[in-house]
Amino acid sequence: MDFISILSIFVMACFVGYYVVWSVTPALHTPLMAVTNAISSVIIVGALVASAATGGHASSWLGLLAVVFASINIFGGFAVTARMLAMYKSKKKG
Amino acid sequence: MLPAWALIAYLASGVLFILALRGLSSPATSRKGNSYGMAGMAIAVMTTMVTQAPIPEGNWWPRPTPEDLVILGKIVVAIAIGGVIGVTIARRIAMTDMPQLVAAFHSLVGLAAVLVGLAAYLNPEAFGILLPTGVINPVSKIELGLGIAIGAITFSGSVIAFAKLNGNMSGSPIMLPGRHVINLGTLVAILALVAYFTQNEALWVIVAITVLSFAIGFLLIIPIGGADMPVVVSMLNSYSGWAAAAMGFTLHNTAMIITGALVGSSGAILSYIMCKAMNRSFVSVIAGGFGAAPEAGGGAARTDRPWKRGSAEDAAFLMKEAENVIIIPGYGMAVAQAQHVLREMGDQLKKHGVNVKYAIHPVAGRMPGHMNVLLAEANVPYDEVFELEDINGEFAQADVAFVIGANDVVNPAAKTDKSSPIYGMPVFDVDKAKTIFFIKRSMGGVGYAGVDNDVFYMDQTMMLLADAKKMVEDINKALAD
Numbered sequence: 001m002d003f004i005s006i007l008s009i010f011v012m013a014c015f016v017g018y019y020v021v022w023s024v025t026p027a028l029h030t031p032l033m034a035v036t037n038a039i040s041s042v043i044i045v046g047a048l049v050a051s052a053a054t055g056g057h058a059s060s061w062l063g064l065l066a067v068v069f070a071s072i073n074i075f076g077g078f079a080v081t082a083r084m085l086a087m088y089k090s091k092k093k094g
Numbered sequence: 095m096l097p098a099w100a101l102i103a104y105l106a107s108g109v110l111f112i113l114a115l116r117g118l119s120s121p122a123t124s125r126k127g128n129s130y131g132m133a134g135m136a137i138a139v140m141t142t143m144v145t146q147a148p149i150p151e152g153n154w155w156p157r158p159t160p161e162d163l164v165i166l167g168k169i170v171v172a173i174a175i176g177g178v179i180g181v182t183i184a185r186r187i188a189m190t191d192m193p194q195l196v197a198a199f200h201s202l203v204g205l206a207a208v209l210v211g212l213a214a215y216l217n218p219e220a221f222g223i224l225l226p227t228g229v230i231n232p233v234s235k236i237e238l239g240l241g242i243a244i245g246a247i248t249f250s251g252s253v254i255a256f257a258k259l260n261g262n263m264s265g266s267p268i269m270l271p272g273r274h275v276i277n278l279g280t281l282v283a284i285l286a287l288v289a290y291f292t293q294n295e296a297l298w299v300i301v302a303i304t305v306l307s308f309a310i311g312f313l314l315i316i317p318i319g320g321a322d323m324p325v326v327v328s329m330l331n332s333y334s335g336w337a338a339a340a341m342g343f344t345l346h347n348t349a350m351i352i353t354g355a356l357v358g359s360s361g362a363i364l365s366y367i368m369c370k371a372m373n374r375s376f377v378s379v380i381a382g383g384f385g386a387a388p389e390a391g392g393g394a395a396r397t398d399r400p401w402k403r404g405s406a407e408d409a410a411f412l413m414k415e416a417e418n419v420i421i422i423p424g425y426g427m428a429v430a431q432a433q434h435v436l437r438e439m440g441d442q443l444k445k446h447g448v449n450v451k452y453a454i455h456p457v458a459g460r461m462p463g464h465m466n467v468l469l470a471e472a473n474v475p476y477d478e479v480f481e482l483e484d485i486n487g488e489f490a491q492a493d494v495a496f497v498i499g500a501n502d503v504v505n506p507a508a509k510t511d512k513s514s515p516i517y518g519m520p521v522f523d524v525d526k527a528k529t530i531f532f533i534k535r536s537m538g539g540v541g542y543a544g545v546d547n548d549v550f551y552m553d554q555t556m557m558l559l560a561d562a563k564k565m566v567e568d569i570n571k572a573l574a575d
Contacts, residue, residue: 001346003233010339013352016112017359024118026456026481029364029463030192031128032118033331036357037199039111039131042350043206043338045142046221049345050213051172052146052165053220059213060165064172066209069202071176072183077199078132079184080192085128087470088121091477 031084038077044070096145097154101348103141108352110134115356121476138349143169189471190428193327193460194259200330201252204311207245207337208304211238214344215300221345232292234344239288241340242300243307248333250311255326258315259460265320273317274381280310318379321425321502323460324368325379332361364462371456371482373508373518401537404556406568409496409531414573416493416529418449420485422522423465424458426499426533430562433472436498439566440474442573451488452479453522455503486523495527497549499562501534505547514545530555533562 024032047070050063110130117127143166147156158166187195215238218224223234230238257263270276284306291299318326339354341347369376413419421440427433440450452474458465469479489495497504507514508521524530530549536559537550549555558565 003343006343006346006351009348010343010351010355013108013355014359016352017115017356018363020112020115020356021360021363024115025120026367027454027463027466027476027479028118028121028124029367030196030461030467031124032115032360032463033196033327033364033461034192034199035114035118035128035131036331036335036360037196037203039114039135039353040203040334040338040357041206042107042111042135042138042353043203043210043341045138045347045350046210046214046341046345047206048139048142048146048169049220050210050217051169052143052162053217054161054165055217055219059217059220062209062213062216064168066206066213067169067172068176069206069209071173072180073176073199073202073206074135074180075177076180076184076195078128078135079181080187080195081128081131082125083184084189084192084467084470085121085124087467087473088124088476089470089473090121091475 031081034077034081038074041070041073100141100145103137104349107134107138107349111353189467194256197252197256197259197327200334201249203334204245204248208242210341211242214238230295235292237340237343239291239303241337243284243303244333245337246304246307247311248330248337250308251315252330254312254315259323267319268316277313280306322379324457324462325365327461328361328364328368332358368457399551401551402556404558407572410569410572412529413443413494414446416448418492419494420492421452421496422500423498424500426562428468432563432566433468435563435566437472437474439570453485455482489523489526492527495524495530498533504549531558533558533565
């Protein structure tokens, strides 16, 4: 992909993000932060590329370390979001 | 080059992340949204793992060598270590500590971005950014430089935010002389180094970018006071997104770019909402210094003004007889861990036929939505919890406004006193309620903004001076009698 295609995806995604986030109810702003935290750890993709590459010992160890950090975030972020969301109950359900 | 199915898989994972955020538009759909998010992440991780081994010509699938399997083993171990740590933390963390946890998680995203950036610099071939001439593609170098810089700022900034929120560091602002000059100079130096990096790819340049960015993250957050942390945490949330997006540009990866843009906008919007709820500009929050020692004269609490002290029995009696009670929780409720006893109080009042509602200010607590989570934890149904603009008209019909651990958000000076530091901030009209109960530890302290609150001295106000949890427990006992 050339730079312009990537930039287009990025700009469009910023607009999607803008409208989707404004539709989030303020009561769920803390879970929103926790889940955005978890998904921003998609940076693990870069960490995996670095870990798997041959021909660079230092870079693959840096990559593995980044995999550990990103995984803490992915698992921790989704788990804590799920824990919070499980607590939101409406009157009808008790 | 990645096979077409992998590109589509990354796109699908980006779309699933959009749906994850979309689900948060209501509590009813939010749990499904979280599952979409997990699915998106699983797809992104699996796709990346599968496509790392070389794919033979005309094949969809790689043929891993034994060496590839060893690498895969290492990666699985790394994910397992991170996963166990992450899940353990997520299960054990107290809901009141959520702001610290989010700050800590942000710091990890930042650190991961720095490590990935450095790894890409050391092994550009693996990232597909090496030109045939043997140098790194200059556009990729700008992306890498910016990605590392934003990642490093996110990391050190979040570490300071964590320390302030967790009480490892004083929440009051630390002001260095000439800090604006130092900060601006450092930022300019970082940008100049990123530009220079395109010309000279020596190791020292990238190390200097990293070190200076760590420093600026630290310098930016230390002058910001504790109650401005909702803005800071949101801002760092946004930065962690931009860091992921920058790495996505380097890797030409749609999932990372979409996610980065989503998270970046999300954090930016939350920062905006928080600033608006305090009637402060983003620049003034970032410049820091708010919530320092109150200025001489107007700032200190004038405790010589007459005020009334109430007791738990007074509160129990009046609320039992009331028709409408509105409860306004603030950060003090979180500190005292009073959310569970507060819900019991609400339940008892409802048994007496009282209509109980909770009113939440956007900046109550230390992060956006902090109070909502605590009330949800205490089993308060979310349809009894209202936002500022939805409930503010109801104070005129309220018999009792029950303020617990909040202060600045009920201060009428924000509406009337142009010289007040909180002037213009939207506040609850508690002064319209027939009776106000105000739980506060003592009359000495003032709110975070360091301003006196006229509500303390109003005719209809009774001050309940005690620890919030202890006071509500006493009220519960009195209600049960």
